[in-house]
Amino acid sequence: MTDAFVTFEKVRKTYDGRSLVVSDLDLEIAKGEFLTMLGPSGSGKTTCLMMLAGFERPTAGRITLAGRPIDGVPPHKRDIGVVFQNYALFPHMTVLENIGFPLSVRKLSAAETERRARTALGMVHLQHLADRKPGQLSGGQQQRVALARALVFEPVLILMDEPLGALDKQLREAMQYEIKHLHERLGVTIVYVTHDQGEALTMSNRVAVFNEGRIQQLSTPKELYEHPQNAFVAGFIGENNAVHGTLRNVAGNTGEVEIPGGLLRCDLLGDRTIGVRKLVSIRPERVRILAEGAAFANVMPARVEEVIYHGDHLRLRLSTMNSTEFIAKVPNAESSRNFIAGQDLRIGCSISDCLALDAPAR
Numbered sequence: 001m002t003d004a005f006v007t008f009e010k011v012r013k014t015y016d017g018r019s020l021v022v023s024d025l026d027l028e029i030a031k032g033e034f035l036t037m038l039g040p041s042g043s044g045k046t047t048c049l050m051m052l053a054g055f056e057r058p059t060a061g062r063i064t065l066a067g068r069p070i071d072g073v074p075p076h077k078r079d080i081g082v083v084f085q086n087y088a089l090f091p092h093m094t095v096l097e098n099i100g101f102p103l104s105v106r107k108l109s110a111a112e113t114e115r116r117a118r119t120a121l122g123m124v125h126l127q128h129l130a131d132r133k134p135g136q137l138s139g140g141q142q143q144r145v146a147l148a149r150a151l152v153f154e155p156v157l158i159l160m161d162e163p164l165g166a167l168d169k170q171l172r173e174a175m176q177y178e179i180k181h182l183h184e185r186l187g188v189t190i191v192y193v194t195h196d197q198g199e200a201l202t203m204s205n206r207v208a209v210f211n212e213g214r215i216q217q218l219s220t221p222k223e224l225y226e227h228p229q230n231a232f233v234a235g236f237i238g239e240n241n242a243v244h245g246t247l248r249n250v251a252g253n254t255g256e257v258e259i260p261g262g263l264l265r266c267d268l269l270g271d272r273t274i275g276v277r278k279l280v281s282i283r284p285e286r287v288r289i290l291a292e293g294a295a296f297a298n299v300m301p302a303r304v305e306e307v308i309y310h311g312d313h314l315r316l317r318l319s320t321m322n323s324t325e326f327i328a329k330v331p332n333a334e335s336s337r338n339f340i341a342g343q344d345l346r347i348g349c350s351i352s353d354c355l356a357l358d359a360p361a362r
Contacts, residue, residue: 004028005189006052006157011061013047013213021047023213025061029191034183036192036200039210040236046161048210049193053159054078066156076105078157081150085162087142089134095145096121096130102153120152123182140171147179151186160192164199176202197237201225209233229269231357234281241287243280243321244359250274255356260322264298265351270358277359284315286353287328289337289345296348302326304343314339320347 006029013022022044029035037045050056052063054075062069070078081102089098100117108116121127124144134142143163150158160179164172180203183190194200200207201221209216209224209232217229228234235242245259247268255268257278264280290296302320309315311332316339318326328347330339339345 003030005031005033005066006191007062007064008048008052009062009064011048011051011063012059013044013051013056014059020213022051022058025213025215027208027215027218029189031189032187034180034190034192034203034205036194036204036207037210038194038197038200038207038236040195043210044213045193045208045210049159049161049191052157052191053080053082079153079155081153081155081158083143083146083150083158083160083163085165087134087146089142089145089149091134094131094133095126095137098134098145099149099152102149106153116152117148120148123151123186124148124178139167140175143167143175144178147182151188155188157189157191160190162194163192164194164196172199173202179203201237209236211236228281228355228357231279231281231360234279234355234357239284239327241282241284241323241326243282243323243326245278245280247272247274247276247278247356254351257356261300261320264349264354264356266354266356267352268356270356278356279359281355281357282349282353284327284329285313286349287326288348289316289328289330290348292346294346294348297351298349298354300347302328302345302347304339304341304345306341307339318347 008025008027011022011025012020014020025048037048039045047056051058054073058071063071096117099120100113103113103116121130124147126141126144129141164175167175176199192203204221206218206220207224208218211232217224217233224237228237234240243259245257247255248258249256250268250272253268255266257264257266257280266280288296290299300320302318304316305319305324306317307314313332314330316328316330318328320326
């Protein structure tokens with residue numbers, strides 16, 4: 001990336017001198033980008049954010065911001081706004097005073113501080129709550145105040161560490177869109193940390209998937225979901241049926257994988273050695289329930305174990321390919337059939353909906 005605004009160059013972090021929390025991280029973030037660091041607990045994503053903020057120092061490597069190394073720059077001089085999950089609002093201050101606090105620390109005049117604080121308050125649509133205390137606000141309103149406080153001094157970069165983790169599902173989803181739209185209006189660079197896959201896919205320009213201190217894949221949300229590069233990403237992003245088998249034939253980018261019950265023709269990634277173990281990833285919404293006699297690229301017999309109504313779709317738990325946990329999602333609008341437990345049927349998947357990846361080591 002030639003227009004990199006933030007760079008991590010061979011960055012390592014260890015706390016005990018032996019195990020690496022972050023391992024040889026190379027990452028470039030463009031100016032104005034919304035990049036999410038996504039991964040399970042202990043994957044290194046929050047440590048990367050804390051090093052960028054200045055609350056942790058790299059053990060090795062270099063971090064730059066706008067072309068300048070920042071490793072020796074204290075947090076308050078990095079011109080970075082930070083929003084945490086707990087919001088860290090001062091309970092004795094009003095909303096307006098909380099938002100203006102970073103400006104008062106920077107010795108701006110009282111009039112300029114109030115002017116900017118009210119402008120930031122308008123960005124998050126809370127002008128009518130300027131005189132309230134944090135304890136009088138809902139969780140979503142407190143989150144907006146924390147966001148306005150991070151924006152008020154016009155930082156070059158905003159970091160967010162699980163900022164929506166304390167909110168209920170409906171409010172969390174609403175705030176995802178609000179932050180996304182705020183980013184689109186302001187064009188500020190945002191680095192966001194979460195373990196929530198849906199959140200990452202909804203909000204980001206790109207997503208860096210972390211595991212064991214390394215980036216497993218760095219892609220757009222669509223590329224990440226549609227074309228995972230390894231078994232970890234396929235299993236971590238969204239819901240996934242994982243079928244284990246053995247590669248038997250290769251033709252260009254297509255392979256035939258022998259599985260319990262037959263062969264699956266798949267898009268092929270990684271090792272192409274005949275006889276190698278493969279993990280075939282199939283998304284539940286890509287599984288078709290076939291009418292009697294219908295042909296498809298891949299056809300397998302299945303038995304319905306459980307039918308769960310989800311409003312907009314039916315979730316079928318199936319026995320097939322040596323698994324009793326194979327999931328198919330059938331949109332209600334497309335389903336004119338009544339499914340019952342114990343029912344035998346045929347399922348189909350296209351070649352492009354079956355992705356053969358290198359199987360993880362046993």
